[in-house]
Amino acid sequence: AAKTKSSYINYSIEAPRYTDSAYFAMALLQDYLSDEENSPLIRALTSGGEMLATSVSAYIDTKEEFSRFVIEIITEKPEKADSMMVLTDAVLESLGDNPPSEELLNGYKVSRRCEEIYMSEKLHYYGFTVAPLMAITGWDFFRQFQNRIDSVTAAEIAAACQKYFTPINYVATVVTPASSDTEAVYQAAGPTDEELLAHFRANPPQIHDLNLGKKFKMPEVRALSEEEKRYARYARQIFDNGLTVIVKSNPDSRVFALNVIGKNRSATEPEGKEGITDFVNRLIEKGTTSRNAEQLSQELATIGAKVTLYDNPWIPYDDRYTTRQFSFMKFETIDEFTVKGIELFSDMIAHPAFDSAEVEKVRAEIMGLLGRNSGSTYKIARDKFYATLFSGTAYGRNIEGSPMSIGSITIDDLKAHHRRIYSPENMIITVGTNDDPQKVMSLLKISFERIPKSGFTPIEATRPANPSGIKTAHHKMEKEQIYIYLGNLLPSAKSPDAAALDVTASVLSERLQKVLREEQGLAYSVGAGVTLDRNFGWFICSIGTGAANFARARDGIIAEIEKLKTEMPSKEEVEEAINSIWGSNLTANLSRINQ
Incomplete structure (x- = not known):
């Protein structure tokens, strides 16, 4: 136990x-x-x-x-x-x-x-x-x-x-879970988190310079020619059914990648049916009206297709795409299978079967994930933060749903939500390929322009009221670790301050890591970031630490925010933040699916 x-x-x-x-x-x-x-x-x-x-x-x-x-x-x-x-x-x-x-x-x-x-x-x-x-x-x-x-x-x-x-x-x-509070449970042997931190503060690891004794030479860097700057070719078109499609072509990879975005995820979900978008996405791979789940799986395997419809629940903090702003579907194959890939994925998007047996399997799977998430201090703190900051608006709802909301969703609910969230008027499709963009656009048009207009008008999330004073939310858990989320509203992505806010958050994140994690040893996870939406934005500072460190961690974050107001970042800090943002973006865009 x-x-x-x-x-x-x-x-x-x-x-x-x-x-x-x-x-x-x-x-x-x-x-x-x-x-x-x-x-x-x-x-x-x-x-x-x-x-x-x-x-x-x-x-x-x-x-x-x-x-x-x-x-x-x-x-x-x-x-x-x-x-x-x-x-x-x-x-x-x-x-x-x-x-x-x-x-x-x-x-x-x-x-x-x-x-x-x-x-x-x-x-x-x-x-x-x-x-x-x-x-x-x-x-x-x-x-x-x-x-x-x-x-x-x-x-x-x-x-x-x-x-x-x-x-x-x-x-x-x-x-298995302990059946009662009195049942003896397994305890891992070894030092506690605090003992480990204390040990490495007292005995910092030796730093090895891999350049010593080596003739290491950085590669030469040259400016790109004008022809090279125009390396990628683009095509953009809005089909007759209202679907927006963008194709990017460059010859740097053999991968054919297709992304589908369903706009306004949380705002589109009916009240009381929270988590229905994730429910729909998990059923997209469970067969279509013309292919059962087994047939679909075999056909995808024959072209080596990789389909991603939800973030991996087993990778900590892997929720990059589980956002309140949009839903996503990602499809990869190689260019030689482009035609078959488009035919298969368009069938999955437009004609999911919503088989009753598969629906119940997925429902049980989601219920299991919700049960495990209920033990995650990080996820509980995140959901409490959004529910408090965005109280009374779409972004305040739990994006993964609850046992009550998931249990209430019917097949008719799933079909109706699929028609809204993945209607042509509410979708954006982006494609990366090394083929001619107009040729690929023509192939996409054959399959995706067949999806009929739904008449659905996309629903945008509304900006919540500015908080008056300090609002707090607390959820007690039987854990030695705690997680703190702290933040507030910001201007939208259209604000002239958008870029400055992004850089400022990077500076703050670096300071929090240096002071709270490295110098004070308070955190096993700490950082700051901003999200800028169409009509509003918000910033978040978060920290994971031991329960005994709650007040010091909270006050430490606030102190660094206040310090940032009076102590302008140095030139070196700003350059480092800008380079960090560029580095993250360039690393993410190495793969064609992210381009």
Whole structure:
């Protein structure tokens, strides 16, 4: 038992070492078992009269001396843990006789090759993603990895499953919420956060200068020619149905990327149905009126498509696109699959099936996420802040919904909201490609101009009243950590002060990190930022710290804000802030999907 909202079942099973040819078969098996629409394990744990698991995933944990095949299951039904393990054992032991089809395997192989292309656009991310495996296996293994994956057959996967899963032997752990306040719970061994901070304040880590003893030379920098400055070509068009489409073309990548924005997310959601946009987005990938979920998944895999419809709940603070301002859908494939990609994604956007069984699966998934979020000090503080600053307006509502609002949403509600939020009048589509922009625009027009006008008039969020005095909100949690949000309203993005506000927030964020985290050791997370909307804006300062540090952390933020009013940033601070903003924007735009 532990202090947790959900229950976790983890399997660790013997797997072939990376030098064994069966390793590559197991690598593809992890794709099969993690495939939401085709995995027999996910089907066993989420289908039927009772949805047992809310998340199922598999991966190979590769070490130099050995490997382990890991399966992770999350459930909201701890009393069913034994039943889930019996089902899991049965599925794994049956894989030797029931391996994935060659058609599915080909899809996984194409997806892996395309994912390599997507990842290679993000050099800052690609390096530390592949480095652990490369460090263990060496360059020769890594260089041949995809070719070895491509050669795997269904028969080889069956043989590997027979060897490692029949009979199955494993180490498993089950972690469940404490059933009462008196039940003994697991406590991690080791120093507390405060003890760690105290240790490193007293024993600062040694700084190593990697340039010492090396002849390191920065690359030469030259100015761009006028021709190079016009490197990208653009096309913009408003289709007859009201849909706005922008195409950017440049030859720096093989990726075809398509973004869909649904404007005014929170303002468009009906009162009492908060979280319905996220509900709709999660159903976009669950089949269309002409393709069931399994067929859609297989067709997307054949072109290596990557579809992102919601932020990853397992990555802390990964909510860049979960905003009150807009909803998003992101689609990636490579240029050679452009025509098929447009045909598939337009079908997903325009004709989601909203199958009743899939609706209930997604509802259970969202309920599980809401349960886990209720234990997050960061998310609770964020939602309390918005509810207080934007009280009585659309932005004050919980963007992820509540158990009550999610439980009340019907299929008719989902269909009606889909017609509004993704109506042509309320959508913007942007495309990145290396193909001719007018050619791509013509392809988009064939598929997307078919979506009929809805007559829907986009709803803009209204500016809330300026707070009078200091407003506070507090939510008590059984946590050693606390999170503080502090902020206020600002002018809109149209304000002549917009750029200055952005730079000022960057300066403030740097000062907060230096003083509260580095010098005073108060924070494990601290920062400041501004968001400027069409009609208004707001700034936020936030800090995560220990409960005993609440007053010092709050007062420290306020002190730095007051100090900024009287002590103008130095020239160096301003330059550093501007460079930081440029660096963040340029890094984000390395990938075509973000351009």
